[in-house]
Amino acid sequence: MDETVAKSRVLVIDDSAMVRRYIRDALERSRFEVQEAFNGVEAMERVLSTRFDLLVVDVNMPKMDGYAFLHALRGREGELATIPALMTSTEAGPQDMAAAYAAGANYYLVKPVSQDDLIRYANALTGHSP
Amino acid sequence: MNRIDIQRGLADVTDEEVRRLCEFVYRKTGMIFAEEKRYYINRRLAERMAATESTSFQVYFATLRADADNEIEHLINSFTVNETYFYREDHQFRCLTSTLLEVIAPKKRAGEPVRIWSVPCSTGEEPYSIAIWLLENWDKVDRYEIEIVGSDIDTTALRAAETGIYSERALMRLSQDLIARYFTRLDDGRYRILPDLSDTIQFTRANIVDAAQTGAHRNFDVIFCRNILMYFDDTSRRLAAENLYESLRPGGFMCLGHTESMSRITSLFDVCRFSDAIVYRRPLGDPHG
């Protein structure tokens, strides 16, 4: 791997500590630098302080869920509105996916998500070659 | 077995147990402790295990999860330095003058005051700091009427705030010049704030969890509510956040302590990032927006 290539920075937003660990484990093995947030409000605090190349966003989270977070983010000015977002959810219904895309998700993965899929879509959304 | 090494003041706990403790504190409060803080956390943990007479981490952690005798508050208290002194966390005061007031002031009609609330104000260091900071650092301070209210639940603290007498230690962050201009040195070595300044601040009793009491405190442009919400239980802090939201004008700002976050409490406020601080804002106008 070419060490001179800059890492892409990912914010993993999920209230489950285990899910955050799993996603971090996958992405850190594949040229991503990972930070974590517990819910939409904390994610908003983070994205206003640090530049991210990708967001991995769960749907069901306390205080501010993934839909509300993405909706608020897409309404912001500047780069924040366009950070690619990979949404993950335990819900597989078509209306759930429609809600995710309406909120501004770039892709939607149904949990449980495999690490291979995570890496593949993270690469695709950040323009990495695998 | 004695789980605490008395000599070194360290708890005999595994890395995994410290990790679990940190994960729990993060879930509850949003506070993050880096790996290199492990030693520090271990010392605080040892203190709390001793204080609660916990014979093992497992016993202590059960107490913490159940929040028996407000153990979450005690633990967080041990992590944070809860001293009150002048110009504490002054990056937020810088944010106040460099950004917040520049947003708020131009919208004021002639004669309409800029209102700032310091709650809880304890013995007055924070509201006086705000007053001094504004006089020293806001070039438009003469153009606006500014109302500063300091409130606390503790009437003894409020009486001390009105009296305005402080030890040298409380003034450690102030320059000699500021001390000379705003304080009188007393015979006993303490300092008294100038009456001209103490007269400009209104001190009132208020419990931020009580809507009837916060309801008498309205129309604030900026609220400083630092280092209190993180000690409340989930329901109280939720209620306090709604009360404070109501005490703010639409578009008004709220500053929390630098280790605190609204993220475990509420999504009522918009999150704003200014050069010096994260600040929470009551949305302007139509709350549907």
Next chain:
Amino acid sequence: MPLKKRESSHAPEGRAPEPVEVVVGELRHPDPERRWSAARRLGERPGAAAALAAALPGEADPRILEAIFTSLIRLGGEESAPFLLPLLRSDEAALRLGAIEALEAMPAALAAHIEGLLQDPDSDVRIFAVELTRKMPAEQALALLCRMLDREDHPNVCAAAVDVLAEIGSADAAPCLDRCRARFAGQAFLTFAITQALDGLSRTAT
């Protein structure tokens, strides 16, 4: 000195409480400020839980939803829990999540329902029920979750339980975690989560 002194504050006005039906009516007022205020005031009116809960599905403003849930919490689990439990099945994410947070604040009222919720036919409801066990005494949560893990077919529900069991951190969970890992050998996330949890348990002093 440009900072102006303010006269002492007006005393809070003491007035008779308004009829509860009037406040309930305000929950449907077109002005969001009025709805917010009504939702807040009803938190101090025992008996108002039904009206508050009834206003939830039609309320689009997330801030007012939050205020309604806070008031339901203030009215207490005995009164509010029966109205919150059905919301765990709502199609609206905001209502499901609001209900979970409110129910978390009323563990006593929940105790009678948790066993049933953990066996609900809807896997999402089971996931929420697992989340609710976080606020229960550790031994009780441990027993409930271990029993559930042995019968649970849905990997996401098991994963939620593993998350809570890892937090509780009792070595007593190890055998049922082992069995669960063996049953779901093909599920990468669950295998990862259980391995992490077991690893943590083994590095925990007893």
